[in-house]
Amino acid sequence: MSLVEVERGKDTFEVTMDFSDVMADRGEIETTLGYKSGEIPVHFSGMIDETLLQLPIRCEIKGGYRLLDISLPGGRSDGVIIGSRLFRTGPIVMTQLGKASKGALFVCTLGPLMEIWARRLLKSNDPALGYIADVAASVTVEAATDRLQAHIAEQMHSRGLKITNRYSPGYCKWSVSEQHLLFSLLPDGFCGVTLSESALMSPIKSVSGVIGVGREVRRRKYICDRCGVKDCTYRAMRAPRSAKKAA
Amino acid sequence: MEVAVRKIGECIERGKVNRTSPYPRDMLGQDGSDELTRQALDSGITAEAILQACNEGMKRIGDKFGRNEVFVPELLMAAKAMNAVMSHLKPYFQTGVVKTKGKFVIGTVAGDLHDIGKNLVAMVVEGNGWEVVDLGVDVKTVKFLEAVNENPDCRVGLSALLTTTMLNMSKTVMGIKSRFPTTPVIVGGAPLTQKVADEMGADGYAPTPQGAVAFLDRGAGR
Numbered sequence: 422m423s424l425v426e427v428e429r430g431k432d433t434f435e436v437t438m439d440f441s442d443v444m445a446d447r448g449e450i451e452t453t454l455g456y457k458s459g460e461i462p463v464h465f466s467g468m469i470d471e472t473l474l475q476l477p478i479r480c481e482i483k484g485g486y487r488l489l490d491i492s493l494p495g496g497r498s499d500g501v502i503i504g505s506r507l508f509r510t511g512p513i514v515m516t517q518l519g520k521a522s523k524g525a526l527f528v529c530t531l532g533p534l535m536e537i538w539a540r541r542l543l544k545s546n547d548p549a550l551g552y553i554a555d556v557a558a559s560v561t562v563e564a565a566t567d568r569l570q571a572h573i574a575e576q577m578h579s580r581g582l583k584i585t586n587r588y589s590p591g592y593c594k595w596s597v598s599e600q601h602l603l604f605s606l607l608p609d610g611f612c613g614v615t616l617s618e619s620a621l622m623s624p625i626k627s628v629s630g631v632i633g634v635g636r637e638v639r640r641r642k643y644i645c646d647r648c649g650v651k652d653c654t655y656r657a658m659r660a661p662r663s664a665k666k667a668a
Numbered sequence: 669m670e671v672a673v674r675k676i677g678e679c680i681e682r683g684k685v686n687r688t689s690p691y692p693r694d695m696l697g698q699d700g701s702d703e704l705t706r707q708a709l710d711s712g713i714t715a716e717a718i719l720q721a722c723n724e725g726m727k728r729i730g731d732k733f734g735r736n737e738v739f740v741p742e743l744l745m746a747a748k749a750m751n752a753v754m755s756h757l758k759p760y761f762q763t764g765v766v767k768t769k770g771k772f773v774i775g776t777v778a779g780d781l782h783d784i785g786k787n788l789v790a791m792v793v794e795g796n797g798w799e800v801v802d803l804g805v806d807v808k809t810v811k812f813l814e815a816v817n818e819n820p821d822c823r824v825g826l827s828a829l830l831t832t833t834m835l836n837m838s839k840t841v842m843g844i845k846s847r848f849p850t851t852p853v854i855v856g857g858a859p860l861t862q863k864v865a866d867e868m869g870a871d872g873y874a875p876t877p878q879g880a881v882a883f884l885d886r887g888a889g890r
Contacts, residue, residue: 454739454740454741455736456739462692462693462742463693464691464692464693465741468741543784543787546748548744548747548748549741549744549745549748552741552744552784555784591830597779597830598779617781617806619778619779621779621780621781621806
């Protein structure tokens with residue numbers, strides 16, 4: 422099934438996607454839990470089965486993005502200007518977005534139901550199932566964001582443009598506090614996602630960030646080697662299979 | 669008697685909660701930590717001996733976790749088995765027959781809502797005989813200070829998952845140390861290293877729940 426895109430304002434789009442659009446990969450869930458392929462205990466494998474049954478019922482996947490002009494500020498600033506606002510992204514993100522002409526500020530969420538279920542289990546009598554549900558939700562929201570990113574790539578391709586990797590405040594040494602700036606450029610409650618005072622998203626199983634768009638940009642397979650944070654969640658998730666153990 | 673106590677420790681290590689629990693498969697239909705603890709207490713085994721067996725069981729599973737031989741689900745099952753024991757031992761703690769090793773105040777620092785790692789540490793530490801005061805997630809420095817003020821002999825554990833919330837963690841460490849310089853503070857979480865912990869002025873860094881127990885048990889910082 423293809424995604425459905427609706428324009429919600431100038432260069433602002435909401436994308437609806439069905440759970441069937443998203444591949445919640447069982448192997449990815451097992452790997453994220455720490456197990457090597459085929460080595461997960463049967464009991465926990467059963468819990469993954471139970472979670473995979475719940476995911477389509479409890480996920481209300483929404484995504485969206487807004488396209489804004491992007492440029493580099495003068496001087497020594499480690500950041501980029503998106504829609505006339507200066508984002509202090511730090512050098513890693515700035516370098517990757519440097520050749521972009523547009524920035525796609527995006528949000529993608531599973532909605533609140535999965536995390537409510539997982540939290541209830543964690544606090545009740547089934548913490549292992551709750552944890553597995555939480556991990557499965559994290560893997561699913563990343564898969565949904567992958568799908569949203571692929572959709573943005575298709576849309577930009579039709580305009581003769583390419584995209585970069587996606588970057589989120591809180592990672593790649595980009596302060597999570599800049600979430601407030603990012604959300605200030607999106608419609609209120611965009612895709613049903615709001616921010617806390619501490620710049621954390623609700624629902625928790627949401628991803629936000631920026632994707633560079635332009636004729637000269639390119640998407641890299643793996644960029645985590647540019648960052649010194651060895652134990653980052655993304656570093657582990659994005660590592661090539663052979664490097665996962667070390668990450 | 670020794671066999672009964674050892675079995676409780678094994679149930680903790682293996683995460684066997686009770687007779688009806690389907691986990692682990694090879695212990696299907698056997699008594700778990702719940703029934704064995706009741707039986708042990710009824711037969712006159714002391715609460716201290718049971719607690720000691722639990723501590724050893726938690727240590728074994730914690731060590732396996734530290735060696736990547738088991739993962740969070742196994743640790744959570746062990747904690748669940750431990751909770752079953754603690755429900756039987758609670759009256760002994762309340763009457764002072766069994767004493768905890770001390771108080772451990774723990775929380776995820778401001779700006780961070782991740783609680784699974786923090787909860788794991790709390791469960792393992794509690795399972796090793798410490799009383800845990802869990803402040804929750806997104807905890808501001810002032811709340812930690814209030815907790816230390818209310819529990820003057822406590823140790824404090826700070827958790828963070830996000831790289832960028834380490835700044836808040838650093839501020840909280842400084843805040844606690846400036847007002848309560850003798851209160852030991854340990855930090856942990858994915859983005860941390862011993863070097864970062866040292867730079868923050870923390871007394872310890874634990875990459876695993878068992879590391880936190882080791883820090884507390886050796887009385888570090890006191």
